[in-house]
Amino acid sequence: MSDSSLHSAGSVSKPDTIFEVENVSVSFDMNRGHSRVVDDVSVEIERDEIIGVVGESGSGKSMFAAALLDAVVEPGLLSGEITYYPEDGEPIDVLSLDDDELRRFRWEEVAMVDQGAMDSFNPTMSIEEHFRETILAHEANLEEGMDHARELLAELYLDPDRVFEAYPHELSGGMQQRTLIALSMVLKPNVIVMDEPTAALDLLMQRSITSLISQLRDKYGITVIFITHDLPLVAGLADRLGVMYAFDFVEFGPTYDVLKDAAHPYTRALLKAVPNTLTPLEDMRPIDGDSPDPVDVPRGCSYHPRCPLATQECIDSDPSFYEVHGDRERLSACHHWEDAAEAIPYSLSTEERV
Amino acid sequence: MARSADPVVELDNVQVHFNDTGFIDKLRGDETIVHAVEDVSLDIAENEAIALVGESGCGKTTLGKVAVGLQRPTGGTIRYRGQDIWEAKENGRNSEIPYSKIRQSLQIVHQDPGSSLNPNRTVLTSLEVPLKMTQSEMGADAREQRIYQLLEYLGMKPPQDYAHRYPHQLSGGEQQRVALGRALLMSPDVILADEAVSALDVSLRVEMMDLMHDLQEVFNTSFVFISHDFANARYFAGKVGGKIGVMYLGELVEFGPAEEVIRNPQHPYTKVLSWATPTLDPDLAAEESMDPPVRKIDIPDPVNPPSGCRFHTRCPDAREACARESPSLQRGETDSLVSCFRMDDQHEYWNSDPFEGDDDPTEREHAGEQ
Numbered sequence: 073m074s075d076s077s078l079h080s081a082g083s084v085s086k087p088d089t090i091f092e093v094e095n096v097s098v099s100f101d102m103n104r105g106h107s108r109v110v111d112d113v114s115v116e117i118e119r120d121e122i123i124g125v126v127g128e129s130g131s132g133k134s135m136f137a138a139a140l141l142d143a144v145v146e147p148g149l150l151s152g153e154i155t156y157y158p159e160d161g162e163p164i165d166v167l168s169l170d171d172d173e174l175r176r177f178r179w180e181e182v183a184m185v186d187q188g189a190m191d192s193f194n195p196t197m198s199i200e201e202h203f204r205e206t207i208l209a210h211e212a213n214l215e216e217g218m219d220h221a222r223e224l225l226a227e228l229y230l231d232p233d234r235v236f237e238a239y240p241h242e243l244s245g246g247m248q249q250r251t252l253i254a255l256s257m258v259l260k261p262n263v264i265v266m267d268e269p270t271a272a273l274d275l276l277m278q279r280s281i282t283s284l285i286s287q288l289r290d291k292y293g294i295t296v297i298f299i300t301h302d303l304p305l306v307a308g309l310a311d312r313l314g315v316m317y318a319f320d321f322v323e324f325g326p327t328y329d330v331l332k333d334a335a336h337p338y339t340r341a342l343l344k345a346v347p348n349t350l351t352p353l354e355d356m357r358p359i360d361g362d363s364p365d366p367v368d369v370p371r372g373c374s375y376h377p378r379c380p381l382a383t384q385e386c387i388d389s390d391p392s393f394y395e396v397h398g399d400r401e402r403l404s405a406c407h408h409w410e411d412a413a414e415a416i417p418y419s420l421s422t423e424e425r426v
Numbered sequence: 427m428a429r430s431a432d433p434v435v436e437l438d439n440v441q442v443h444f445n446d447t448g449f450i451d452k453l454r455g456d457e458t459i460v461h462a463v464e465d466v467s468l469d470i471a472e473n474e475a476i477a478l479v480g481e482s483g484c485g486k487t488t489l490g491k492v493a494v495g496l497q498r499p500t501g502g503t504i505r506y507r508g509q510d511i512w513e514a515k516e517n518g519r520n521s522e523i524p525y526s527k528i529r530q531s532l533q534i535v536h537q538d539p540g541s542s543l544n545p546n547r548t549v550l551t552s553l554e555v556p557l558k559m560t561q562s563e564m565g566a567d568a569r570e571q572r573i574y575q576l577l578e579y580l581g582m583k584p585p586q587d588y589a590h591r592y593p594h595q596l597s598g599g600e601q602q603r604v605a606l607g608r609a610l611l612m613s614p615d616v617i618l619a620d621e622a623v624s625a626l627d628v629s630l631r632v633e634m635m636d637l638m639h640d641l642q643e644v645f646n647t648s649f650v651f652i653s654h655d656f657a658n659a660r661y662f663a664g665k666v667g668g669k670i671g672v673m674y675l676g677e678l679v680e681f682g683p684a685e686e687v688i689r690n691p692q693h694p695y696t697k698v699l700s701w702a703t704p705t706l707d708p709d710l711a712a713e714e715s716m717d718p719p720v721r722k723i724d725i726p727d728p729v730n731p732p733s734g735c736r737f738h739t740r741c742p743d744a745r746e747a748c749a750r751e752s753p754s755l756q757r758g759e760t761d762s763l764v765s766c767f768r769m770d771d772q773h774e775y776w777n778s779d780p781f782e783g784d785d786d787p788t789e790r791e792h793a794g795e796q
Contacts, residue, residue, distance in 0.1 A: 129627050244724065246724065277481075279701070283718070303628060304706050308704050346632075349688050353664050
């Protein structure tokens, strides 16, 4: 870790920060040119929060998740600084961990759950063996670990005896996904990164799992980074939202504020475009224009070609974050955030329109 | 029954049972019968939009496939403009409406457009196939012009550029447009859109559904739109005054005007789907219960569907009567048809004891979720 980053980590971050991401980029060299799929992202994740990271496919959100665990696959190039602050002990510079340290970090401090539960299990091993092996591989106490596993499974509305006996293919998709969440928590990590953990599931199972995640957070005090394209899904779960567009965040804020009165034109257009059961049908509108190409991101503000508020300023300069109404918690990367509400009205329920 | 005046397609008491008996079971003489669809009657009128919703394994795709003649029912009948589809297939040329005409009139668009398009064919070659079939007299130039027109209509501009691309050079939304265009070139009366927007980003779904509505108006096509997502079903059917049918374990449990079903759900299962649909408004979301309004969150196995009302094992309002007797669709206080004893003030349900729940050890969880 360089001196300058130590300095900034010490002075800038608040005591309750668990992850500090500074100027992180992920790039790939493609035949058509150089593509940056995470573009100079800086963000702080707070301890014990549930942060929803929302963005459309190809906005860079999954790559951002991989970067947090230093799990960007070759030939992707990861740069920047990622600092993890354990509750006690020295800050950890994630990108300088060696393979063994990284392996421990990934399960014991930060666990990952992604959408393909089936691919995460070994088809020839029973679920019990998965738990046993995970606990033993990390030299944890087997008996305590297995008790904890049973407790977690029961909390996820599963019958521990039956699930332990089963092989992965004998469980339904919803049961596999819940089992995977229990497995990811068995070593008591402090952070769980969930990348579309419910995408392949039915509505009822999605909603049940998001309720469970919220209950597990309250009980075990974990930080949850929930990544999804499905804004409504995370709306009822997250404390805070981060909206990604074209490989970088464009808006941050408490979920309530972002939903009620989003301060970035893209977020507002997205809220208008998302099918839901309350908004008057005639108010739902698709977002004009096309998603940007990672090889050819528009200069200036990457949203300017689709934005009704775009001016020459937006083409000339890439906006950094503005504090919305002087609130440090609410950030919008838009030169014209003050005009966004009037230019792009939307309504969340039957009557009101903001 | 969900009837309409001058239907294009009529389904009467349709039943589909799949025999899922494995080789070993067969030797033992055990049979495994999956009850995919049970006694469903439904009409599809001209220019209509019907959305079928329900959890995976509820039979919505199977019912949809019956409606477009791709799945032969094991009971009941399916007619296209009065002609029994499966009789037409057997009678060949003697049929009043030939089977080939019926097949052409009923089309399907799949969930995953990437795998329904031939990866080795350009958009142009893929779209030529239906035109060669339906309008064999058309010259190559005219065909190409027609395809360019269609691509432009589908919002894929410039069409000359898109026409020469391969599926992998298209986004998911563009692939889905090509699949839709290919179905439309058959000039169908009914298109089954099976989870046709589910694979798309939420931000692209309204656009795709708007396109389907535009095409419905221009080509006078009816749509059967299958979705596990209540919000998509509402937009698709509600925007054009269509209907929503809610399915549970092979049965139609509620059927009515889209906005009515969404705003005023009557069946306890429809209320569960409504709970499961996330609310964007944070004030309303805060008022909602965190716990699902069901006894169990996992679906019973369709091989052994529960007795009586199939929903009674999960229904928060279930009483003993529900385990014994099976309700049929009837009108309650709204315009919807609802299959629940609670619609009938006189039913013995009201004097029956609350259902205590059974932990039937033979009940296996359904393992076929998506």
